[in-house]
Amino acid sequence: MSIQPTLxxxxxxxxxxxxxxxxxSLQELVRELIDLATxxxxxxxxxxxxxxxxxxxxxxxxxxxxxxxxxAMHSTYTLTTWVESFSRLxxxxxxxxxxxxxxxxxxxxxxxxxxxxxxxxxRPADLSELTPLAEAxxxxxxxxxxxxxxxxxxxxxxxxxxxxxxxxxxxRHVTTARYVELILDSLTLDDYDREEIGRFDITFTxxxxxxxxxxxxxxxxxxGVLITxxxxxxxxxxxxxxxxxxxxxxxxxxxTNQNI
Amino acid sequence: MSIQPTLxxxxxxxxxxxxxxxxxSLQELVRELIDLATxxxxxxxxxxxxxxxxxxxxxxxxxxxxxxxxxAMHSTYTLTTWVESFSRLxxxxxxxxxxxxxxxxxxxxxxxxxxxxxxxxxRPADLSELTPLAEAxxxxxxxxxxxxxxxxxxxxxxxxxxxxxxxxxxxRHVTTARYVELILDSLTLDDYDREEIGRFDITFTxxxxxxxxxxxxxxxxxxGVLITxxxxxxxxxxxxxxxxxxxxxxxxxxxTNQNI
Numbered sequence: 001m002s003i004q005p006t007l008x009x010x011x012x013x014x015x016x017x018x019x020x021x022x023x024x025s026l027q028e029l030v031r032e033l034i035d036l037a038t039x040x041x042x043x044x045x046x047x048x049x050x051x052x053x054x055x056x057x058x059x060x061x062x063x064x065x066x067x068x069x070x071x072a073m074h075s076t077y078t079l080t081t082w083v084e085s086f087s088r089l090x091x092x093x094x095x096x097x098x099x100x101x102x103x104x105x106x107x108x109x110x111x112x113x114x115x116x117x118x119x120x121x122x123r124p125a126d127l128s129e130l131t132p133l134a135e136a137x138x139x140x141x142x143x144x145x146x147x148x149x150x151x152x153x154x155x156x157x158x159x160x161x162x163x164x165x166x167x168x169x170x171x172r173h174v175t176t177a178r179y180v181e182l183i184l185d186s187l188t189l190d191d192y193d194r195e196e197i198g199r200f201d202i203t204f205t206x207x208x209x210x211x212x213x214x215x216x217x218x219x220x221x222x223x224g225v226l227i228t229x230x231x232x233x234x235x236x237x238x239x240x241x242x243x244x245x246x247x248x249x250x251x252x253x254x255x256t257n258q259n260i
Numbered sequence: 261m262s263i264q265p266t267l268x269x270x271x272x273x274x275x276x277x278x279x280x281x282x283x284x285s286l287q288e289l290v291r292e293l294i295d296l297a298t299x300x301x302x303x304x305x306x307x308x309x310x311x312x313x314x315x316x317x318x319x320x321x322x323x324x325x326x327x328x329x330x331x332a333m334h335s336t337y338t339l340t341t342w343v344e345s346f347s348r349l350x351x352x353x354x355x356x357x358x359x360x361x362x363x364x365x366x367x368x369x370x371x372x373x374x375x376x377x378x379x380x381x382x383r384p385a386d387l388s389e390l391t392p393l394a395e396a397x398x399x400x401x402x403x404x405x406x407x408x409x410x411x412x413x414x415x416x417x418x419x420x421x422x423x424x425x426x427x428x429x430x431x432r433h434v435t436t437a438r439y440v441e442l443i444l445d446s447l448t449l450d451d452y453d454r455e456e457i458g459r460f461d462i463t464f465t466x467x468x469x470x471x472x473x474x475x476x477x478x479x480x481x482x483x484g485v486l487i488t489x490x491x492x493x494x495x496x497x498x499x500x501x502x503x504x505x506x507x508x509x510x511x512x513x514x515x516t517n518q519n520i
Contacts (some may be wrong), residue, residue, distance in 0.1 A: 014295045014298070015294075015295070015298065015429065015430045016291040016292075016294055016295050016429075016435075016437070017291075018429070018430045019425075019426070019428070019429075019430075020425065020428035020429065020430065020432055020470070022430045025426070027426060031276040031277075032276075034275075034276055035274040035275070035276050038274070038275065073430055164441075164445035164448075165279075165280065165444060165445055165447060165448055165449045165451070165452055166279070166285070166287060166441040166444050166445055168279070168280035168449055169275065169276075169278070169279075169280065170275045170278045170279075170280070170282045170333055172280055172449075175276075177276070181424075181426040184425060184426050185424035185425055185426050187425060188424075188425055188470065188471065189425045189428055189432075189470035189471070191425070192425055210280070210448065210449035211448065211449070
C-alpha cells in the first residue's frame with residue numbers, strides 16, 4: 001500500500017459549528033482535528049483497528065493550537081494533516097488551517113502529540129512496530145513553538161462540575177471537546193467579544209469518567225494568559241487536564257444579531 | 261428559480277458525533293437537522309437573508325424526533341428534508357432518516373415547527389409573503405404523531421445550571437443542542453446503556469442568554485417517560501423549554517471499549 005503523507009478536508013462553516021462571535025469554535029475545531037487524524041491513521045493502516053490487534057490504543061497526550069485568524073461563519077476553510085515525527089513513545093501529528101481551498105492563506109497551525117497505551121496493562125506502548133508511521137513521517141515542519149510545560153499558579157478561582165452522560169464519548173471517558181468547553185468557560189461571552197484566542201495548549205493526564213465530580217481551577221496571569229486545570233474533586237492530586245489560553249484583542253469587531 | 265422540494269445529505273458517522281453507546285447522539289442529530297433546514301431554506305430563497313430583508317427571523321418553535329433505530333458509529337446514513345405544510349404563522353418542516361444511502365431503510369422521522377418573528381417588535385410575523393414556501397410545501401406526509409402538549413407534573417427533581425459562553429450560538433442565545441444535552445443528562449450513562457430514546461419532543465418558549473441561571477426540573481413518569489423543563493432560576497414563570505423523552509429497552513447491547 002503506498003503511503004499518503006497528508007490528508008486534507010475543505011469545509012463550509014455552518015452556523016451550528018460557530019461560537020457567539022460567529023467564528024469556528026475551538027471545541028468544534030478540536031473535534032474536526034481528531035476526526036481528520038483518525039481518518040489519516042486509518043488510511044496509513046495505523047488506526048484504531050490495527051492498534052487493537054496489538055492490544056494497543058491511541059491516546060491524545062498534548063495539543064497546541066495557534067491561530068492568526070479564526071474562520072468566519074459561512075466561510076470555507078481547509079484543514080491538512082501530516083505526521084511530523086515519531087519516536088518509540090510518541091507520534092507528533094500536525095495540522096495546517098487555510099482560508100478557502102488548499103491554495104488559500106494559512107491562518108493557523110496545530111500540533112498534537114499522541115501516545116499509545118497497552119490496553120491491558122495501562123502502560124505506555126511501543127510505537128516502533130508501526131512502520132507506516134515511520135514511512136509517513138515527513139520532513140514537513142510545523143512552525144509553532146513546542147508545547148509548554150504547564151503548572152498551576154498558587155492563586156486561582158475554583159468552580160465545580162460533575163461529568164454527565166452527554167460528556168462521554170465512544171471510549172467511555174469525557175470528550176476532549178467538553179474539557180475544552182469547561183476551560184473556555186472561565187471567561188464570559190463579553191470577554192470573548194473583546195478578545196480572541198491566539199494560542200491554546202492543553203495537556204491530558206488522567207481520564208475522567210461519567211459521574212465524577214471535578215474542580216475547575218483558573219488562574220489569570222497578567223499578560224492575557226489563563227491557566228486552567230480540571231482535577232478530581234475527591235482526589236485533588238488527580239488532574240484530568242491542564243491548559244494555557246493566551247488571549248489577544250479581537251481583530252474584527254463581532255458581527256452578531258442579538259435580536260433573534 | 262425552480263423549486264427544489266427536498267434536500268438530502270448522506271453522511272459517514274465519525275466517532276466525535278457519537279454518544280457513549282456508539283450511536284449518533286441526539287444533540288448532534290439536532291445540529292444536523294438545523295443545518296440542513298438552513299441550507300434548504302436558502303435554496304428556496306426563504307433563508308436568513310431573505311427574512312432579514314423583511315425584518316423577520318426564523319425561530320424554532322417545536323421539534324419531535326421519533327427513531328426506530330439510531331445510526332451506529334462508522335455507519336452511513338441519509339437525512340432528507342421537505343416542507344410538509346405552512347400557515348400564516350408556522351412552517352412545518354420534516355425529515356426522514358435512512359440507513360445507508362437514499363434507498364436505504366427508513367429508521368426515523370423528525371418534524372420541526374418554525375415560526376418567524378418581527379425582529380423589531382418581537383411579535384410573530386406573517387409568513388404569507390414567503391411564496392416559495394407555499395410552492396415547496398409538498399403533499400409528502402410525515403407519519404409520526406403530532407407534537408404533544410407538554411405540561412410539567414407536580415412531582416419533580418431539580419438541578420441548577422448557569423449558561424456559559426460556550427452555550428451561546430451565533431444568534432447570541434443558548435444553542436438548541438445545549439438544551440438537549442441538559443435534558444438528556446437527567447438520566448445517567450448507565451441508564452443509556454440499558455435504554456435508548458424512542459421519541460423526543462421539545463417545545464421552546466423563551467430564549468436563554470449567557471450568564472442566566474437556570475433550574476432544570478425533571479419528572480419521571482411510570483411508562484419510561486421523562487418530562488424535563490428548563491426555567492429561569494430567578495423567575496420561575498419564565499420557561500425556556502420543556503421536553504418529553506420516551507425511553508425503551510436498548511435493542512442492541514452497547515458495544516464499547518472501556519479500556520482506553
